[in-house]
Amino acid sequence: MKLVILDRDGVINADSDTFIKCAAEWVPLPGSLEAIADLTNAGMTVAVATNQSGLARGLFDVDTLNRIHAVMISKIAAIGGQIDAIAFCPHGPWQGCDCRKPAPGLLLALAGRFSVPLKDVPLVGDSVRDIEAAANVGAAPILVRSGKGRKAAQLLPPALAGITILDDLRAAVQYILR
Numbered sequence: 309m310k311l312v313i314l315d316r317d318g319v320i321n322a323d324s325d326t327f328i329k330c331a332a333e334w335v336p337l338p339g340s341l342e343a344i345a346d347l348t349n350a351g352m353t354v355a356v357a358t359n360q361s362g363l364a365r366g367l368f369d370v371d372t373l374n375r376i377h378a379v380m381i382s383k384i385a386a387i388g389g390q391i392d393a394i395a396f397c398p399h400g401p402w403q404g405c406d407c408r409k410p411a412p413g414l415l416l417a418l419a420g421r422f423s424v425p426l427k428d429v430p431l432v433g434d435s436v437r438d439i440e441a442a443a444n445v446g447a448a449p450i451l452v453r454s455g456k457g458r459k460a461a462q463l464l465p466p467a468l469a470g471i472t473i474l475d476d477l478r479a480a481v482q483y484i485l486r
Contacts, residue, residue, distance in 0.1 A: 309353050311422055311429050312484060313415065313447070316358035316394075318434035318455015319477050320344070320380065327362040330372060331379045337454055339478035345389030346481050353422060355393040357414040359437070364400035393421055409433075410440035415447065432480045436460045439468055448472075450480045 317323040322335045347354050362368050368376075373396065381391050395414040399405040407413030419426045431442035434455035442449035449468070451457055454476040461473050474480050 309422060309424055310351065311353045311355060311418070311424050312347055313355050313357050313418060313429060313431040313442075314344075314477070315409075315431075315433035315435070315438045316356050316380075318457065319432055319452055320356070323434070323455040327365075327367050328376060329362060329368045331375045334376050334379050336380075336383060337476065339476060341384050341387055341389060343477045343481040344384050344391070345387045346485065348389045350485050352484075353392045354390060355395065355418045355422070356391055357409065357418060357431070357441075358394070358396045359408050360396045360398055361400045361408070363398040364403060370398070393418060395421075409435075410437040410444060412441060412445045415441055415445045419445075430480075430484050432477060433457075434460060436463050436465075436468075439464065439471060443468060450474060450483065452476050452480055 320340045322337055328334050344354055377394055384391060395417050397407040397414055399408050415426055426445040426447045429447045430450055431447045432450045432452060433439055434452050434457035439449040439451055449471045451471055451473045474483055
């Protein structure tokens with residue numbers, strides 16, 4: 309099995325500083341759904357690892373998050389793609405959990421679910437914490453400039469300066485599948 313892990317907001321869908329609080333606010337980025345379909349059609353297992361502190365902030369509940377994810381899964385499936393798992397952190401940054409990226413909890417949970425080591429598994433994200441999470445578990449980080457990625461590229465610590473940086477999920481998938 310070949311696993312690819314994607315962040316959600318800023319990678320698959322448009323990000324919002326005020327959070328994605330309902331299914332109507334979930335808007336896919338251009339080319340992202342097709343990119344996921346390309347991964348699926350290439351035989352890749354696609355998982356999403358996403359921090360969702362809006363839950364801890366009381367901005368939406370788990371049922372609403374599930375509806376948002378159902379819309380995402382449906383739109384991806386409509387063009388031949390598949391999300392095989394979604395792992396989310398419901399905590400706020402002040403709660404000190406082990407699942408909020410850059411902590412490794414979400415990624416380790418996905419590795420356990422699929423019984424695969426994370427070494428060299430591509431993780432596509434748009435934030436420094438996504439890239440740090442990937443590095444923390446030996447995965448292969450790919451930073452995309454979509455979402456908050458342009459700013460993140462300027463904030464990368466020196467230890468992560470040599471990572472792959474691409475425009476968006478479509479470019480990242482082309483890189484992964486090359």
